[in-house]
Amino acid sequence: MLRLVVLALVAFMTLPTVVVIAVSFNPTPSSPSRPPDSPGAGT
Amino acid sequence: MRLLLTPAFVVLAVFGAALAALFRWSLLEFVPGSLQTGGLTLANFRAVLAGQYVDAVRDTVVLSALTTGLTLVLAYPVAYALARTPSRRARSALLVLTLAPFFTGAIVRTYAWVLVLGNTVVTWPVPMLFTERGVLVGLVHFSMPTMILILAAALSHIDPVYERAAASLGASPARVFRRVTLPLSMPGIVSGCLIVFAWTLSAFPTPELLGGGKVKMIANVVKDLGLDSFNWPGAAAFAMLALVLTLALLMGLGRLAGRQAA
Numbered sequence: 219m220l221r222l223v224v225l226a227l228v229a230f231m232t233l234p235t236v237v238v239i240a241v242s243f244n245p246t247p248s249s250p251s252r253p254p255d256s257p258g259a260g261t
Numbered sequence: 262m263r264l265l266l267t268p269a270f271v272v273l274a275v276f277g278a279a280l281a282a283l284f285r286w287s288l289l290e291f292v293p294g295s296l297q298t299g300g301l302t303l304a305n306f307r308a309v310l311a312g313q314y315v316d317a318v319r320d321t322v323v324l325s326a327l328t329t330g331l332t333l334v335l336a337y338p339v340a341y342a343l344a345r346t347p348s349r350r351a352r353s354a355l356l357v358l359t360l361a362p363f364f365t366g367a368i369v370r371t372y373a374w375v376l377v378l379g380n381t382v383v384t385w386p387v388p389m390l391f392t393e394r395g396v397l398v399g400l401v402h403f404s405m406p407t408m409i410l411i412l413a414a415a416l417s418h419i420d421p422v423y424e425r426a427a428a429s430l431g432a433s434p435a436r437v438f439r440r441v442t443l444p445l446s447m448p449g450i451v452s453g454c455l456i457v458f459a460w461t462l463s464a465f466p467t468p469e470l471l472g473g474g475k476v477k478m479i480a481n482v483v484k485d486l487g488l489d490s491f492n493w494p495g496a497a498a499f500a501m502l503a504l505v506l507t508l509a510l511l512m513g514l515g516r517l518a519g520r521q522a523a
Contacts, residue, residue: 220341224339224355227338228358228359230335230402231358231359231362231402231405231406232358233377234362234365234370234373234374234377235361235362235364235365235373237376237382238370238373
């Protein structure tokens with residue numbers, strides 16, 4: 219019983235660290251590309 | 262001896278100078294729309310006794326008390342396991358996992374809680390983000406490693422022979438805990454609670470990010486007054502009031518805890 223409680227509490231404590239690691243593997247969304255005829259395109 | 266005390270006096274002088282500057286600012290007149298200040302006045306102290314500021318102080322004290330109580334209840338089993346696990350490898354693993362929150366900075370950790378509490382990872386039945394509940398979760402998580410380490414140090418100093426003796430005399434595990442382990446770990450409980458309570462009273466990033474401007478604690482109000490309204494005298498007056506309140510609460514709690522431990 220104590221072991222289960224301790225495991226749950228340790229999971230609670232490590233949750234943000236796990237989330238940070240998981241999120242760091244997410245691809246960064248690329249910035250929207252400019253239309254080809256817009257000023258500065260291709261430069 | 263005097264030479265050895267010099268660094269302590271230097272540190273005290275720096276802290277004293279900072280407090281004196283804060284006190285001086287709290288007595289200066291606020292000129293709206295300007296960073297210039299007027300003459301000496303007590304109006305700042307009267308202004309920060311208004312309803313919204315008193316509410317922030319009340320919320321801070323309530324949240325700090327709840328955080329301290331919850332942290333104690335949640336940290337105790339982990340500290341007990343950390344102090345009493347026979348396997349050295351399991352103890353090391355538990356210690357590393359206990360210290361895991363320190364691996365990421367406070368801000369990164371709080372942003373992770375924004376993801377967790379904001380229904381991105383888990384869907385909560387009640388709103389968590391930007392509520393007192395969410396701030397409470399963040400504060401408890403922030404305080405747990407410190408409380409665990411303090412309690413584990415206190416528990417590791419209790420000789421297990423006392424618990425075995427009580428058990429051999431017929432006491433149930435619950436009775437052994439209530440009559441032997443808990444009273445003997447009281448010094449750790451008192452110091453852990455005092456540290457967590459004082460720490461939470463001055464919490465800033467957790468209520469700022471998880472409260473989303475809806476949950477205001479003392480430090481957030483000081484920031485709003487100083488950096489958003491540029492009311493530095495008002496911010497200084499509120500900080501002085503908060504400092505006096507914190508000192509009074511901690512002295513009262515310390516005296517109460519000392520009386521109960523005696």
